[in-house]
Amino acid sequence: MQGFNFLIAKFKECLSQKGYSPRTIGEYVNYVQYFAWWFKQVTGRAQAKEVTKEDAYSFQTHLFNYQTKKGTRLVLATQAKRLRAVRCFFRFLAKRDLILYDPTTGLELPKEEKGLPRGILTRSEVKKLLEKPDTSTLIGLRDKAILELFYSTGIRLSELTGARLIDLDLERSLLRIKGKFKKERVVPVGNFAKRYLLAYTQEVRPKLQRDKRVTNIFLSVRGRALDRSCVNALVRNYVRRSSIRKHNINCHSLRHSCATHMLEAGCDIRYIQELLGHRSLETTQIYTRVAIPGLRKVHHKTHPREKDYRKETRLTKSYFHLTKKNQKKGIADKK
Numbered sequence: 582m583q584g585f586n587f588l589i590a591k592f593k594e595c596l597s598q599k600g601y602s603p604r605t606i607g608e609y610v611n612y613v614q615y616f617a618w619w620f621k622q623v624t625g626r627a628q629a630k631e632v633t634k635e636d637a638y639s640f641q642t643h644l645f646n647y648q649t650k651k652g653t654r655l656v657l658a659t660q661a662k663r664l665r666a667v668r669c670f671f672r673f674l675a676k677r678d679l680i681l682y683d684p685t686t687g688l689e690l691p692k693e694e695k696g697l698p699r700g701i702l703t704r705s706e707v708k709k710l711l712e713k714p715d716t717s718t719l720i721g722l723r724d725k726a727i728l729e730l731f732y733s734t735g736i737r738l739s740e741l742t743g744a745r746l747i748d749l750d751l752e753r754s755l756l757r758i759k760g761k762f763k764k765e766r767v768v769p770v771g772n773f774a775k776r777y778l779l780a781y782t783q784e785v786r787p788k789l790q791r792d793k794r795v796t797n798i799f800l801s802v803r804g805r806a807l808d809r810s811c812v813n814a815l816v817r818n819y820v821r822r823s824s825i826r827k828h829n830i831n832c833h834s835l836r837h838s839c840a841t842h843m844l845e846a847g848c849d850i851r852y853i854q855e856l857l858g859h860r861s862l863e864t865t866q867i868y869t870r871v872a873i874p875g876l877r878k879v880h881h882k883t884h885p886r887e888k889d890y891r892k893e894t895r896l897t898k899s900y901f902h903l904t905k906k907n908q909k910k911g912i913a914d915k916k
Contacts, residue, residue: 585617588629588679592670600763602739612666616640630680632671637684640667645691657691664690700834701841706825707732713819716777719785720802724815726774726781727799730756731816731832733774735839735857738809738832745796751779760858768856840868 589610596606619640621627644660655663668685675683702710711728715721730741740758748757754770770778782798791804799807813832820830840853854865 584627585614585629588674589613589617589670591677591679592673595673602761604739608662609666609669612663613670615663616667616670619643629671629674632680632684634684634687637667637671637688640664641688661690664688700827700829700831700837702825702827702830702834702838704842706823706827707835707838707842709823710819710825711773713822716780719788722777722785723781723789723799724819726777727812727815728819728835729774729777730770731835732839733771734758734768735836735853736768737836737858738812740858741832742797742799742807742809742812744798746782746798747796749778749782749798751775751782758858761860764858764860766855766858837868840865844868 592613593606593610596609601609617627617629620632620636623639623643624631624636626632641660641664644655644663647655649655664685668688668690671680671683671685674680711725711732714725714728716725727741730736734756736744736756736758737760740760743759744756748759749770750756751770754772754775755767756770757765757767759765778798786798786800789800789802789804795804795806797806799812801807801811816832816835817830836857840857843853843856844850850865850869851862853868854862857865859865
């Protein structure tokens with residue numbers, strides 16, 4: 582009889598074949614394993630084929646009422662993510678005829694609240710951050726190249742750590758990126774980022790490299806590919822040294838800031854969608870909600886009522902100017 586562990590291993594293999602990232606696969610597997618543990622604890626049963634629709638709904642209720650050790654509840658996005666993994670698992674089993682029916686059919690995910698991107702930096706804050714690395718040192722020059730590339734291209738953390746030398750074409754100022762679901766795109770590299778990437782690849786990387794089989798662009802002091810935790814740590818370190826008084830500033834903040842600043846400068850949202858690698862324009866449109874200064878400027882410039890106000894203001898100023906001039910002339914005549 583095939584237990585949960587065997588089926589989860591098959592599920593993991595399927596996700597890998599579909600091109601899911603190792604991080605996503607790990608999360609899905611962990612969530613399904615938690616469901617299997619919960620199911621056995623609550624019902625005493627241990628076979629996937631024994632799961633009923635009632636069990637699936639009970640698990641949803643469990644997640645809704647679940648409290649951490651600190652007494653906080655899971656946010657709707659986390660609940661949805663865990664349920665999505667379990668639903669994906671049972672759909673896989675049903676399609677492979679490993680169970681008679683999918684018990685999660687009809688299970689609706691919680692509506693996720695689409696909040697605004699957090700940790701968006703102003704242009705002056707970005708400038709302060711980018712100026713912090715000491716480019717007279719090898720590691721400082723590497724870190725400068727990392728920060729400039731983040732802000733120039735708006736790439737994700739996983740995309741930066743996974744980028745290889747072969748993906749970088751500095752002659753044409755382009756970077757080939759393998760994004761989510763192994764979807765590739767090519768993004769332009771700005772002049773500042775190009776300058777420091779050129780210096781890094783020529784002067785720093787050869788000194789850090791110990792194993793020629795490691796083809797990643799950015800290397801650690803030990804010659805290994807930089808991992809997510811290292812890059813996150815160095816970004817937070819420079820944020821702290823920049824005295825930026827905002828919470829939750831991380832690598833993704835530079836991605837958000839890049840998109841927001843380009844939108845404020847008048848960039849077409851579809852270009853931003855292509856730059857960021859969003860499959861849906863709806864995902865990109867969230868930045869239109871944070872580009873308030875740009876929106877205010879466009880509103881002031883194009884709204885017909887604003888045009889009337891400017892015209893009226895000019896007439897009023899002209900009236901007061903003439904009145905003041907006539908008053909001065911009258912005083913002079915009396916004299």
